[in-house]
Structure formats: structure tokens, C-alpha cells
Amino acid sequence: MNSGISRRSVLTGLGLAVIGASRVFAQDRISVLHEKPVPASDVPADAITVEIDKMKYQTPEVTIEAGDTVYWINREVMPHNVAFKEGIVAEGAFRGEMLTKDQAYAITFTEAGSFDYFCTPHPFMRGKVIVG
């Protein structure tokens, strides 16, 4: 379930805030810079991005290196997110915040592997991040 993750993330966030670290929270195989979505204009120009539009992840499969960060940017008003089933990026399930139009969400992949994801309210929307 998700509640455990978000509770832990809040606690971690508080702890890290005190010591001034940059990561909001870390799962087993990913870490997330900002728990809340950020404006698309904040996405670095050289970032690895997956645009979301017309009920699809426009790049359904991206291949990156361990330590790279992927930014998902929603380009339509239909809200979407990035979610992983149990056991994919952590023991539990992981559910990213919903993005509205021109909002972005970043995930840093810390371990090699193949990570299937989906959109929580639209389970027919699926994608994959391959970490080499």
C-alpha cells in the first residue's frame, strides 16, 4: 500500500531538510527529488524526458544509465502520473503524484534493471525505463 511510503517519505523529507540534503525521499531502486510536481519550465534543458499526451507516454521505452533522472512532462489537461506495481522499484507499490498540464515529475533510477510503470487511473497507459 501507498500510505507507508508517503509517511516514510514525509519523515525522510523532514530529516533531510534539517541537514540540507537535496533528495526528498528514496525507494529501494529510485529516489525522487520533489514529491510534488514541478512546472515543466523547471525541467533542465538537457534532461531525459518522457512527454505524456493523448493518453500515452510518447516514448514508451527509455534506456538510461544508473544515476540518471527521467522527467515525465504532461502536455494535456487530462491528469496522469507514474506508478509502479509492488516489487518493481521497492517492496511495496509506488505511486507518483498526479500531473496536470505542463507539470513535470522526476525520478532518479539508482539501480540497473527494467522498470515497468503505468498511470494509476489509466492502467492501459504503460511504459518502461531500462537502466543499463
Place this chain on the structure above:
Amino acid sequence: MVFPHASLRLCLTRIGFGLTCSALSLGVALAQTDGASEGQRAAAEAAAALAGGEADEPVILKTPAVDTRRVYVQDPAHFAAVTQQFIIDGSTGRVIGMTDGGFLAHPLAAEDGSFFAQVSSVWSRIARGDRTDYVEVFDPETLLPTADIELPEDARFLIGTYQWMNALTPDNKKVLFYQFSPAPAVGVVDLEAKQFERMLDVPDCYQIFPASPTVFYMNCRDGSLARVDFANGETSVTNTQVFHAEEELLINHPAYSLRSGRLVWPTYTGKIYQMDLTEEAAGFREPFEALTEAERADNWRPGGWQQTAYHRQSDRIYLLVDQRDQWRHKTASRFVLVINAETGERINKIALGQEIDSINVSQDAEPLLYALSAGTQTLHIYDADSGEELRSVNQLGRGPQIIMTHDMGS
């Protein structure tokens, strides 16, 4: 389990006793038949028993034997955490029993009348706390549970009840239930072993139409049907041709006959797609329009909840229609079209005289047309041939929506 077995038994026994009383009193209060009402008849009987010096010996009753005219009315109660199902004798219009369910309980009936069941969800603190999804099987005459099978965590799709989102296989040995999130899947419950078997991964498809003990079909987002074969512990999926265009919207409430494999699927405009589902393949019939061009131009459209019924023996389709805006497809209707499924010819247009949300028919040779109003919580019972209203049963919960029967006829 949430309920220790012993206390579950006790609880149901007590409920059973209460039900007997409430079933009787409902029957007394509600049946509106020709001549003496059920209440008047029962009063005369009781007076005669008293005059004859007969003592009152309170007992737990059984329902009358299951027949094709038994009808189940499920009340999702506008998303209340706890729900009820009313078991009614369609021939007399009497409530003959009730069952309790959890959140958006989904009813199922073995066509041969050997049992009925439900897929349901409860929480440890009414509407919060630990969730338990389960399948419950009932003896059709004592109404006592004969099986209580727990499902994996959060496995059920919680949704306004669609008749075919869950189904029994035609051999009555498996319950198939749908999971929406995190990914489309169909759960298999083994009723013989009384245990959950496994989840089947399926494509982006919805609803479950079993065609054999190990094959069922689903309706997919891409406009095709999926054929899913789950024999021998495997899952193989194939897709049929795309049979409808993207702007043709198939309603959530098709009619399906488990006995004959006929699937009857209207669109928002009343175009009727029909498929004959067998273990081997789906045969597609030529679609036709249920409403005439003139009617469609005059804003006639299907609408309601369970808008479609199919009578297997006579090969007739029943469709709820009325004049409405395009996007008022869930409001009640006041008319039923009766259509020859083979030719598409209209046989009758029945004026119900009521605001009706759901219809179904009994599967005997002289069928009853059941017409349910969620607004007035009343089941109206008509002669399906003449369209004459014969009787009605009221006070059926808060928002009754689903009508289910047993197809026991030859």
C-alpha cells in the same frame, strides 16, 4: 478472515431468522395482486388458525423451490458500504428472502438454480480499516452460505454494478472476477475446491463473457473482443477483428446468455451488435438499428442502467428507450422495444407507464418482463408478450439497480 467462522455462522443464523420475519412482513405489506392481497390472505389464514385453536410455532422458513420466475434485485444503495439483495417470486410478486452484501456487491446466479453467489467487499471498520474481498456462495432455499472464499488483497474492481463484470463459468465451477487496477486482470475462483486459484493477465479489456469452462471473452478498448483461454494453468489471449468504430459507444450493460452464448450489445444510439460466442470463436452477426430513422431524428435513444435483456428461447431482444438528450444516457426510460434478434424486426413497443432504470426477463416460455425503478425502489412485473403490468413490489432498498434470474428452462 475478518469474521471468525463461528461468529459468522451465528450472525447469519440470527439474520436468517430476522429475514424470515421481514420477508413475511414485506410480502404481506407489498404484494399488489388481483383480488385479495397477500396481507389479506395471510390475515384470513391467521384468523382461521386462531379460531381453530392452532398454536403459533415460530420457525425459520425456507424459500419456495427455485424456478425460472425467481428474480433477484440487487440494491447498490447509491454506493453505501453495506447493501442488500431481495429475492422475489416473480409469479406472485412476493419477497421470499434477502441477502446482505458489502460494498458494491456483485450478484451471480447459477443458471440451473443450484446456487447463487456474490463477489463482495467489507472493511474492518465499516467503510475504513482492513479491506477483505470475498466470494460468498448461498444455498438457494435456506439462503445459508455454503462457501466463503477470500480473494487477494484489493483484487476487486469497485464500480457501479455492471451485470457482466464478474461471471460464473457455464459449468458453475468457477467464478471469474475483474480487476482494473493496477493492471487489467481476471481472477479465477475455484468453487469446488472453495479457494482462489490465480489472476490471469489480460489486455486492456473489460467485462467477462464465459463461453466454456475455460474460455471467456472480453470487450477491449481497441474495438475488438479478446478470447481468453485459461485451460491447464496457462493463459492464452487472442483478439477478434475490430467490430465497431471508435465513435460508436457500446453501453456498459449488454445482455448475454450463458446458455446459448449470445451477446447482445447496443450502442448509445440503439445500434445492436450481436455475437455468438463459442469455445472456439466469436461469430459476429450483422448489426441493425433498434430505433427507426424517424425515431432517432426525434431524439429516441436507449437509456437507464441495465438497459438490455435477451430471451433465449424466443430469440428476442428487449431494450429500454425514451426521448432524451444524447448525454442523458443514464436517466430512466419509459418504453421497452421488443425486437426479433434474428431479423432486427420490431415486435412491440411497450409503454411501461413508469420511470424505469433496469429491465430483464424470466427465461420460461411465457416470460415476465421485469422493470425496476431505482427512483421509487419498485419492481414492476409485466407480461412480456402483451406488455400489460401484472403486479409490483415496492420498498426494495434505496436504489435497486440489478435484476438477475436463473435460466432453468429447456
